[in-house]
Amino acid sequence: MTVSTVIKTDGLTKRFPRVTALDRLTVEVEPGVVGLVGANGAGKSTLIKILLGLSPATEGTGQVLGLDIATQGPAIRERVGYMPEHDCLPPDVSATEFVVHMARMSGLPAAAARERTADTLRHVGLYEERYRPMGGYSTGMKQRVKLAQALVHDPQLVLLDEPTNGLDPVGRDEMLGLIRRIHSDFGISVLVTTHLLGELERTCDHLVVIDGGKLLRSSSTASFTGSTQLLAVEVTDHPSDRTFDADAVLTERLAAAGLTVRADGSRILLVEITGDETYDTVRDTVDDLGLGLIRLEQRRHRVAEIFSTRSDEDEHGEHGGPGHGQEHGAAAYQAAAAGGEQA
Ligand SMILES: Nc1ncnc2c1ncn2[C@@H]1O[C@H](COP(=O)(O)OP(=O)(O)OP(=O)(O)O)[C@@H](O)[C@H]1O
Numbered sequence: 001m002t003v004s005t006v007i008k009t010d011g012l013t014k015r016f017p018r019v020t021a022l023d024r025l026t027v028e029v030e031p032g033v034v035g036l037v038g039a040n041g042a043g044k045s046t047l048i049k050i051l052l053g054l055s056p057a058t059e060g061t062g063q064v065l066g067l068d069i070a071t072q073g074p075a076i077r078e079r080v081g082y083m084p085e086h087d088c089l090p091p092d093v094s095a096t097e098f099v100v101h102m103a104r105m106s107g108l109p110a111a112a113a114r115e116r117t118a119d120t121l122r123h124v125g126l127y128e129e130r131y132r133p134m135g136g137y138s139t140g141m142k143q144r145v146k147l148a149q150a151l152v153h154d155p156q157l158v159l160l161d162e163p164t165n166g167l168d169p170v171g172r173d174e175m176l177g178l179i180r181r182i183h184s185d186f187g188i189s190v191l192v193t194t195h196l197l198g199e200l201e202r203t204c205d206h207l208v209v210i211d212g213g214k215l216l217r218s219s220s221t222a223s224f225t226g227s228t229q230l231l232a233v234e235v236t237d238h239p240s241d242r243t244f245d246a247d248a249v250l251t252e253r254l255a256a257a258g259l260t261v262r263a264d265g266s267r268i269l270l271v272e273i274t275g276d277e278t279y280d281t282v283r284d285t286v287d288d289l290g291l292g293l294i295r296l297e298q299r300r301h302r303v304a305e306i307f308s309t310r311s312d313e314d315e316h317g318e319h320g321g322p323g324h325g326q327e328h329g330a331a332a333y334q335a336a337a338a339g340g341e342q343a
Contacts, residue, residue, distance in 0.1 A: 006031055006157050006189045007051060011060035014046050014213070021046040023213035024060065029191060033183045035200035035207045035221070036193040043213040044193040045085060048159045052082055065156055078106065081150030081158035081188075085165060087142060091135025095126055095145045098134065099152050106153035113152075120148045124178060140171040147178065151188070158182060160192040164199060176203045201225060227298050231271040231278060232264070234295035235286055246291050253285045270299060 007029035014022040021043045038044050049055040051064050053073020062069040064076045089098060096117055103113035121130045124144040129137070134145060143163060150158045163179065164172045180203055182188050194200060200207055200221070207224055209216040217224075238244035247269060251261045259281060260272040271282060279296065286293050 004031055005029065005063075005066075007062070007064055007191065009047075009051075009060065009062040012047070012050065012057050012062055013059040014043070014050060014055070015058045021213050022050070022057070025210065025213065025215050026060075027208055027215055027218050029189075029208065029218075030206065031189045032205040033180060033190045033192065033203060035204035036191055036210070037195070037197060037200060037207055038193070038210040039195055042195075042210050044210065045161055046213075047210070048082070048161055048191075048193070051159065052077055052080065078153075079156050081153065081155035083146045083150040083158065083160045083163055085161040085193075089134045089137075089142055089145060092133050094132055095121055095130040095134055095137075095141075095148070098145065099149050102149040103152040108153060116152050116154070117148075120152045121145075123151070124148045125174070139166040140168075140174070143167060143171075143175060144178075147175075151182065155188060157189045157191070160190060162193055162195075164194060164196065172199065179203055225300050227300055229273045230299040231273050231282065232295055232297050232299045233269045233271055233282055233286075233293075234267050236292035236294060238289075238291060246289070249289060250285065250291070253289065254282065257281050257285065268295070273298070 005028050007027070010026050012022050012025040013020070023043075025043075025047070036044050036047070046055070050057050051062060051069060053069050053076050056070065065079050067076045067079075069076065093101075099117040099121060100113050103116055104110065108116060121127075121144075124147050126141065126144050126148070129141065134142065137145070143166070147160070147163060150160065160179065164175050167175060176199055179190055179192055183190055192200075192204070201224075204221050206218070206220050208218045233250075235246050235250060237246055247263065247267060251263070251269060254261045254269075254271060259274065259278065262270050264270045271278060282296060283293065
């Protein structure tokens with residue numbers, strides 16, 4: 001384990017009577033904003049509870065900030081903030097009262113707790129409403145309070161369980177912005193779970209993907225979203241001939257020029273790049289046909305694609321066995337990814 005590793009697990013396993021929630025999970029997480037991705041039931045919340053020292057692992061070991069999860073739970077919880085997934089706020093107290101209480105629980109003296117609470121609530125975007133009972137808050141306001149209580153004791157690491165749950169697209173973007181700033185402004189590392197892949201592409205430096213409690217992949221977001229050898233091409237309709245099928249004719253002409261072309265839904269054609277001359281061939285062919293170019297760019301991988309690959313494996317029966325009988329996997333991810341894209 002390097003000095004900078006914030007989370008490390010080795011063969012971490014959690015078995016419940018009917019299900020294996022974590023299955024020999026070995027992973028290392030460096031400082032930064034790290035996404036923990038998995039469909040519902042993949043084992044994300046279970047992992048968080050084990051990392052906090054709140055639930056014992058059946059097998060395997062782990063350290064958080066160099067502290068042992070089996071024996072140093074209280075020391076971990078002093079240094080780590082936790083935002084739970086579900087609504088857990090008492091309706092009849094105000095955000096200020098609640099966050100001051102949580103700060104005191106973390107060991108801050110009264111005056112420091114009040115000061116840190118005011119700063120933290122302001123940071124998450126709660127102002128006058130922080131004196132009102134939380135029962136009347138919107139989902140977005142409640143999520144902000146949950147985030148504030150995770151930050152109030154100035155932790156080195158925060159574990160955020162589905163912080164965008166229940167938020168509309170604007171609220172989701174604001175929450176993602178806040179999450180990035182937790183790291184960029186305060187140097188606090190973040191582990192954030194979600195089942196919406198689109199969100200993580202924009203927010204995280206690194207992604208840990210789990211499925212059925214097993215590690216599917218752990219690597220930088222950039223490596224997930226690196227360039228493909230495909231050129232995305234989009235053209236205008238013909239300026240004068242309404243019956244001219246621009247995409248079909250262009251596909252035909254590019255194929256005749258020796259290029260491999262396929263359609264990508266709506267109006268985008270994907271052309272395999274065989275060399276620098278592919279760009280020139282596409283540009284010249286579009287020009288010859290009297291069309292305009294709307295888009296000519298090298299395609300990047302989407303995080304969702306790794307789950308399409310997984311889906312093929314599922315169909316070929318490579319993803320079964322004990323602990324995998326749950327309703328999750330590629331189909332759920334794809335639905336979730338699609339939801340994320342709409343945001
Ligand atoms: N206390 C428990 N007793 C029995 N089974 C459990 C318990 N907690 C979790 N599980 C099971 O373990 C698996 C992983 O659950 P977990 O809550 O960690 O998933 P998750 O990825 O966080 O999904 P979600 O986002 O839906 O919470 C699920 O099949 C769940 O039903």
